[in-house]
Amino acid sequence: MIRVVRVPILLGGALGYCLGVLLGLDAGGILSLPLAAVCYLVAALGDLSTHYSNDYYDVELDRLAPRKTFGGSNLLVSRGELKRGALFSAEVLSLASIILSFFAVSLGAPLLLVPLAVGANFLGWLYSTLVRLSHRGLGEAAIAVGTGFGVPVAGYLAVTGAVDAHFLLISAAFMLYGFVLSLSLELPDLEADRVGGKMNLVARYGSRFCLRLALLLCLGSEVILTLFAGAGMALAGLVPLLVVIWGNLAATDEKSRLDAVSATCILSLFVFLVVSIGSLAFF
Template identity: 25%
Template sequence: MIVCDMQGTVQKYEADAEALFGWTRQEVLGKMNVGSFHVPRNVPTLVPRLLKEASVNGKFEEEVTLMRKDGSTFQAVLSVYPVIRDGKQVGFMGRTRPLGPPTAIPVGSLWFQALRAPFLIASIIPVLVGALAAWQIRTAFNLPFFLLCFLGAVFIHLGANMANDAWDFRSGNDANVHHLNPFAGGSRVLIRGVLNPRTHLAVALTFLGLGSLIGILLVTQVGWPLLWIGIFGVAVAYSYVGPPLRLAHRGLGEIAVALEFGPVTVLGTYYVLARTFDPAAIVLSISLGLLVAGILWINEVPDIPADSAVGKRTLVVRLGVPRATTVFGGIIGAAYLVLVLGVVLAGLTPWTLLALFALPLAIKPVQGLQKAGADPHALIPSNAGMIMATLATGVLLLVGLAIQAILK
């Protein structure tokens, strides 16, 4: 039997639940959300539905797929009831009847989850934009160099994802994440106790090393300016939360990410292919950097309590939700305004203004943050919406650059 409060935080965790799910009472009570017992794909949909149905109808009962600490899953009949005290609902009580043994521990799936591969959009789009800009502006393209840029950016990004999770686990940040927003809180795979933390960090550093080797190879081919871009990029990738700099802890993480996925990635790719920097390419890099920073910004809101608990004083933590919401709107507005200014002042092709068609998509997350505030689960659609807005903007920029390249 498991009892939780109205926010889903576990308040009672019986011995049978400990044996069934594999988490200890010390790990669960007052710390974990009941959604942690469900497979991730069901968290945004099934968990809110079952809680609502239990509140409205007095009972929820259905066969569901549940997950143990080690990531293995099992089928069970889950019954959920409202907990009423003094005539007011104060939580939920759940009973689980397993229908069979758990599956094998999905070690491979946990390693893939550790990569946080879906977030690679934040590096792939800038590489593509930088490459297409080089073709449109300078009629410059080299397929082997482009592929090396692509692989290098992906390796650095994967290394950054895993290194950040490695250091968040060691700092205790993961243990303080009580929400189930899939866009925040990192992968949190290490708390499951399946993957070896030292091996996990070694894999992260290996990815960073591979990306660095590709960068060194490209430096030997295109020149020294790329070296300084590469050094900065790798340093930021490791040091976002890695010691000794811990940029996010110092309130510099959001700025570093904007530079990493904007100027570093876009201009790095552009320079490899065009062997120079142009104002129009700089404008594109600033716009994309702001949008990726926007993804990070809204994803940091659900993590404010966990980040605060371990001294990770991001800009969002320092500002608080109301002011962070205002700044978020400014970041989004600036990302599109800079494109207009680039057309007027920097020779950027007017076709890139097709990206403005994505502006309504980008406004929705701002409105969603205004409405949801610090509620991590109400914010899920806005977290997803910011990623989609960035993707749409990137695709429209690519279309605009391609049209201009074809027409000229």
């Protein structure tokens, strides 16, 4: 069952959380390792819940799409007997995330963490079930909010105890990158999603339109970072911007080329996180 976990996505979440912590320290916050660890678990368990719920509800679509570098394991396709266990795991992880948010408050986190944890977990379930945002062209926005705001804000709150205007401005750039991440993840599944009726933005409008959209999003992020985040993060933002420019030039309708563009765009976002963390930690 552990194979359901998307390790690269979990790693990206850890980096996003660390970035939130460092932004908080840069704003004058104080680091308490026990509190930071518990707040990280709040974010990480909520993230892990979506790995299991998405695989559970998308198992039929996964039959149509081959396994990809940053996608799920497709384990439930071949091991149908594990489906109930996957759903149970998703439910337990969501509940644990919310319970831990109360524990974090007892350690000194602001009460705001609790509704944020509840909202983020609820959003994760809206993505794959209930209203199925992922099938209605709204899943990208859900991922953008979850990865670009929900994860970093947990780290920021752990050290500052509040959300201020400066963080909200910078997190706007992170949310735009979260939108780019979602589009990049969807590119390899373009045809399978169309056949399966999962009408996300890539399936609706095609890869070329969405790569142009990703370019506009990266440009917007770069403007925000340049104005409000300082030179280090602004320089880091050039990496996804340049990669998405390349993606627009290199992409064709061939699946192998789309796979390469998708993986490279996602890797560029990892590079952005690592370089941003380095700039805040050492400069």
